[in-house]
Amino acid sequence: MLTMYEAVLCFFIYAILGWCVEVIYATVNSGKFVNRGFLNGPYCPIYGFGVLIVVLCLSPVSGSLIPLFFGSVVLTTMLELVTGFLLEKIFHAHWWDYSNEHFQLGGYICAKFSLLWGIACVLVMRVVHPAVMGLVHWLPHWLGLTLLWVFSGAFAADLAITVAGILHIRSNMRVMSRIARELHNISDAVGENLSDGVMGAMERTEKSKQELALRRELTGVELDELKEKAAQLTDRYRTIMEERTFWTRRMRRAFPQLGEQLRERMKERLRRAK
Structure with a gap:
């Protein structure tokens, strides 16, 4: 033993x-x-x-x-x-x-x-x-103990750095999931605006053209705001995806299939949100 x-x-x-x-x-x-x-x-x-x-x-x-x-x-x-x-x-x-x-x-x-x-x-x-x-x-016992202290200290520091990298990646993944959900909500809002506009026009054909034009203008402003927000969220999403810290670069070199799987997973979430 x-x-x-x-x-x-x-x-x-x-x-x-x-x-x-x-x-x-x-x-x-x-x-x-x-x-x-x-x-x-x-x-x-x-x-x-x-x-x-x-x-x-x-x-x-x-x-x-x-x-x-x-x-x-x-x-x-x-x-x-x-x-x-x-x-x-x-x-x-x-x-x-x-x-x-x-x-x-x-x-x-x-x-x-x-x-x-x-x-x-x-x-x-x-x-x-x-x-x-x-x-x-x-090995002399004193030398073995010295090596153990050196190895253990380096291992503990390395583990702490790695855990910090893991937490950073998990935090980014949560942010990207939240962005994907917001993009999905924006997509729903755009669809609802378009639907309301069409239904409103159909229900109010007897009203003046001026009122219909005003409604279309208001709807257009809302859609522009939603599109601008969607563009900002998409840019933020891509910035996170393209992030290059030392730890993420090394992980992608060491385990290329890991980075590819994460990218595909995030891209799929983004596609579903559109």
């Missing part, structure tokens, strides 16, 4: 190694460096948690290949499913999407990657983890 000191140090080591794997994978696919981490620093917490869970749960069966493999498949798949589901609930978009893979569930998990995680965890338990534990035990 790992001590708390060993567990936390292993978490950071595997989070950093996981980030390296993600960067290599993204570089091979895109031909350029992309920081694929959820956070800004060089670590992916899901890898740290994932390997730590496997180590804590499956160390008793690490000598048996089949239980180790299938146990790893189950644990990593459940972690990926829960993490993907929670991230979608927060951001209303998939951070990764396996929808085009065979035997997938909701785009969160798929058989191919579950098997790959199982193979990777077997290699970690048989090859990587013994080396990592050797490094942990080799």
Whole structure:
């Protein structure tokens, strides 16, 4: 059983190694460096948690290949499913999407990657983890504690910045939803004005042309005001959509499908409001 000191140090080591794997994978696919981490620093917490869970749960069966493999498949798949589901609930978009893979569930998990995680965890338990534990035990305790304080401080600051970015995006999404509702209300108001104008003209054909002209003039003024307000709201909507903070730029580079899903979602709301 790992001590708390060993567990936390292993978490950071595997989070950093996981980030390296993600960067290599993204570089091979895109031909350029992309920081694929959820956070800004060089670590992916899901890898740290994932390997730590496997180590804590499956160390008793690490000598048996089949239980180790299938146990790893189950644990990593459940972690990926829960993490993907929670991230979608927060951001209303998939951070990764396996929808085009065979035997997938909701785009969160798929058989191919579950098997790959199982193979990777077997290699970690048989090859990587013994080396990592050797490094942990080799480090002087004072140096290990110093590294933990440095990693923990950087991680906490990074997490705070990321949470602030998340809250900013969620705030923008609420503003855009409100704008979409207001545009929808304006659309209804324009339609009601036009309808009232037509019905009024039909009901008052016996009245003077001057009165009808005055009504059309008043209706035109109201419509112009509504159109001007709609234009202002649309400009505000587009400004938010095109916002480029450091965090949003990095997220769009790291997870291009996330930005695309959010843009399509917002555009659809805008189309429905027109």
